[in-house]
Amino acid sequence: MYAVVLHEFGPAANLRYETVPDPVPAPGQVRIAVRAAGVHFIETVLRSGTAGDLAPPLPELPSVFGGEVAGVVDSVGPGVGQEWLGRPVVTAHGSPGGYAELAVADIGALHAVPAGLGFEAAVAMVVTGTTAVGLLDIAALTPDDVVLVTSAAGGVGRLVVQYAHELGALVVGAAGGPAKVAAVRKLGSDGGPEVVAVDYDEDGWDDEVRARLGGRRVGVVLDGVGGAKAAAAFGLLADGGRFVSIGSASQEAFAPGEDVLAARGLTYVDALTRIISRPEDRPEHERRALAAAAAGHLTPAVQSFPLSHAAEVHAALEQRRTTGKVVLVP
Numbered sequence: 196m197y198a199v200v201l202h203e204f205g206p207a208a209n210l211r212y213e214t215v216p217d218p219v220p221a222p223g224q225v226r227i228a229v230r231a232a233g234v235h236f237i238e239t240v241l242r243s244g245t246a247g248d249l250a251p252p253l254p255e256l257p258s259v260f261g262g263e264v265a266g267v268v269d270s271v272g273p274g275v276g277q278e279w280l281g282r283p284v285v286t287a288h289g290s291p292g293g294y295a296e297l298a299v300a301d302i303g304a305l306h307a308v309p310a311g312l313g314f315e316a317a318v319a320m321v322v323t324g325t326t327a328v329g330l331l332d333i334a335a336l337t338p339d340d341v342v343l344v345t346s347a348a349g350g351v352g353r354l355v356v357q358y359a360h361e362l363g364a365l366v367v368g369a370a371g372g373p374a375k376v377a378a379v380r381k382l383g384s385d386g387g388p389e390v391v392a393v394d395y396d397e398d399g400w401d402d403e404v405r406a407r408l409g410g411r412r413v414g415v416v417l418d419g420v421g422g423a424k425a426a427a428a429f430g431l432l433a434d435g436g437r438f439v440s441i442g443s444a445s446q447e448a449f450a451p452g453e454d455v456l457a458a459r460g461l462t463y464v465d466a467l468t469r470i471i472s473r474p475e476d477r478p479e480h481e482r483r484a485l486a487a488a489a490a491g492h493l494t495p496a497v498q499s500f501p502l503s504h505a506a507e508v509h510a511a512l513e514q515r516r517t518t519g520k521v522v523l524v525p
Contacts (some may be wrong), residue, residue, distance in 0.1 A: 196213075196214070196215060196216075196217050196218075196295060196296040196297045197210065197212060197213070197214060197257050197279040197295070197296050197318045197502065197503070198213065198214075198215045198291065198294060198296065199212050199213075199259065199260070199294035199295070199502060199503075199505040199506075199523075200213055200215060200257050200258070200259055201242055201254075201257060201258045201259075201260065201513065202246075202255070202256055204242065204244025204253070204256070205242075205243065205244065205255065205341070206243070206510075207239070207242070207506045207507070207509035207510040207513065208506050209506075210242065210294075210505050210509060211240065211268025212347075212502070212503045212505065212506075213312075213351035215259075215291075215295070217297055218290075218291060218297055218298065218299045218301045219270075219299075220270055220271060220272030220293065221264060221272050221273075221299070222271040222272050222273040222274045222275075222278060223272060223274055223275060223301055223303075224271075224299045224300060224301055224302065224304060224420060225268045225270065225271050225272065225275060225279050225284070225299065225302060225305070225391065226268070226269055226270035226271070226272075226273065226297055226298070226299050227284060227286075227297065227298050227299070227300060227524050228265040228266045228267050228268075228269040228271070228296070228297060229264055229265070229266040229289075229293055229295060229296055229297060229298055230265055230266040230267065230314040230315075230524065230525070231264075231265045231293075231314040231315040231316060231317070231318040231499070231522050231523070231524055232261040232263060232264055232265075232289070232292070232293025232294055232295075232298075232502070232522065232523045232524075232525075233261060233263030233264075233293065233318045233319060233321070233322060233323070233506055233520065233522055233523075234260075234261065234294075234490075234505075234509075234512065234521040234522065235261075235263075235322070236259045236444055236512050236513075236524060237251070238261070238509070239469070239512050239513050240446070240524030241253055241254060241260070242260070242509060246477050252281055257296050258292075258331060259291035259292040259295055259454075259491045260293075260294050261289065261290045261292035261293035261294040261295075261450070261523070262286075262287055262288055262289050262290070262292055262293065262322075263285075263287055263289065263293055263321055263322050264285065264286050264289030264292075264293035264300065264313060264318065265283075265285040265286075265315070265317045265318040265321070266284070266298075266399060267281060267282065267284070267316040268280055268281060268282045268284055269297075269317070272299075272411070273410055274408040275302060275398070277453065280319070282304065282307065283307065283308040283314070284305045284308060285305070285306050285307075285308050285314070285317040285318055285321050285485070286300040286305050286306065286309060287304065287321045287325070287481065288301065288320065288327045289302050289319070289320050291317075291438075293523070294465075294505055295502075295525070296502070296504065296524060296525045301488075305321055305491065306321065306481055306482060306485055307328060307490045308485075309485055309486060309488075309489035310456075310489065311489055312485065312488055312489045314432050315497045315499055315524070316488055316494075316495055316497060317485060317488070318483045318522055319350065319488075319495035319519075319520035319522065320487075320488045320493070320495055321481055321484065321485065322455075323350035323351055323354070323495065323520050324354060324484030324485070324487070324488060324493060325477065325480045325490045326351050326441065326456045326467075326481050326492045327355055327358070327380070327484065327493070328352045328480045328484045328487070329353040329466070329470040329476065329480050330351065330355065330417065330439065330441050330466050330470070331358055332356065332443055332480075333401045333438060333466045333469060333470075334415060334417060334437075334439050334466070335501070336362055336364055337360070337362070337416060338363035338364055339364070339366070340359070340364040340412070340414050340415050341364065341365045341367070341408065341411050341412065341413050341414045341415070342359045342364045342365070342367065342413070342416075342417065343367040343368050343369065343404070343413045343415070343416045343417070343419070343428055343431060344356050344359070344366065344367070344368050344369065344417045345395065345416070345418045345420045345424055345425065346369075346370065346418075346419040346420050346444055347368030347369055347370045347379045347418060347429055348368075348370035348371075348375035348376075348378050348379050348395050348518045348519070349370075349419065349444070349518075349519070350495065350496075350520040351380075351419060351441060351487045352368070352370070352417075352419060352496065353379075353495070353496050353519055354493050355417055356368045356379065356382050356390060357382055357493055357494065358492075358493065360382060360383055360388070360390055362443050363388070363493070364380075365388060365391075365408075365411065366383070366388075366391065367390075367391040367393065367404055367407075367408070367413065368380075368382065368390050368391070368392050368393070369392075369393050369394075369395040369400065369403075369404075369424070369428070370392070370394065370395065371394065371395060371396040371515055372394065372515070373387075373394065373397060374518065375394075375461055375472070375518055376392045376393065376394045377392070378496070378518050378519075379392040380392040387477045388396045389449055391404070391407050394405070395424050395427070400427070400433055401427045401428070401430060404431055405431065412432070412433030412436075413431045413432050413436060414432070414433055414435075414436045414437070415437050415438075415439065416428045416429060416431070416432060416436070416437075416438045416439065417441065418439070418440050418441065418449075419440075419441045419443075419444055420440065420443065420444050420445050421440070421442070421443030421444065421445045421447050421449045422443065422445035422446075422448070422449055423445075423447070423448070424445065425428045425440070425443075425445075425449035425523055426449055429449070429451055432459075432461060434459045434460050434461070435461070435464075436461055437458045437461065437462040437463075437464065438451070438462070438463045438464070439464045439466050440463070440464065440465050440466060440467065441466050441467050442467045443479070448518075449510060450463065450465075451463055459490060459519045484487075495519065495520050496517065496518060496520065497519055497520050497521075497522050498517055498519055498520070498521050498522065499521070499522045499523075499524050500521070500522070500523055501524060501525075502523045502524060504523075505523055508523065
C-alpha cells in the first residue's frame, strides 16, 4: 500500500509518500480501507521533533501519523466475525495511522458511520467533534451568555460557534485573516442573531470587540490559542465570568494568577486536561459527536487533500492557511 512515512524529525518535506507493506489485522482487529484520514495541528509539532511540555511524547520512527480513520472494513483478524466485512466505520485509533491506504483498529474502538454522514465528515467529528462535545459539556453555555471563541475558524472553534449560536447566545468569533473572519461571519448567516467576527491578527482587536458589543460584556471565553491572544480575550471578561481553555495552538501557555481570579470572581478551567483525565467518557462523546453531525446539529467544515500531498498540507497548517478540519483522502 501507499502511506506517508516520517523517517526523520524536521520540516514538512520530511513526510514521504512511499510504498510500505500492507498491515495485517491481529486478533480482535479489523483492517480498514481508508477513505478519509484526519490531520491535526499537533501532528505538525510532533513531526518537527520540537514538541515541548504542551504536546504528547514524540513517536518512534519511522512513523505514520493520523489516528483518525474512516473507511470500509476489508479484512478481519482472528476471532472477528465475517459480518464486519464491508461495514463503513470510523475510529480515533487507527494503526498504522490514517496517512495510508490501509489501517487496522480494535473492534472495540470502532463506530459505525451513521447513515447520511460521509466519511470525511465522520473522520472530522471522531476527534475534533468529540473534543468540541467535551468542551461544551464543561462550558455549560446558556442562551443568556455572551461567548467569545478564539480560533473560531478552526475545527473545534467552528463547531463551538455553531452550537452557541443555535443555542441563542451572543457569539463573538475571533480568527486570523480576512478569509477566516469571513468564514466565521457566515456561521451567523442563517437568519438568527449575527455572529460578531473579528480579526485577532489586527492590533486593537479586543477594543473592536468592546465597541461592537455595545456595552455588553463577555461572560465566557472558550480559548484554543493561548499566549497573547488568550490574555487579550481574558481581559474582555466581565467580573464573575469564566475562561475555558482547550489547548494552546500558539504553543504559548496562558493561565491567570489565582489572585486575579479571586479579585474579580473569575473562573479558569483547563478543559483539555479535564477531558484527557476522563478517558472513560470518550466513547460516549464520540457517539454523541457523530450523531450530532448526522442529525445536522453540528456541521464540520472540511478541507480535503490527496494523501500524496500530506507534506504540503502540513506546511499549510503551520502557516495557518487552512480553515476547518483538514482531511487526507487516498
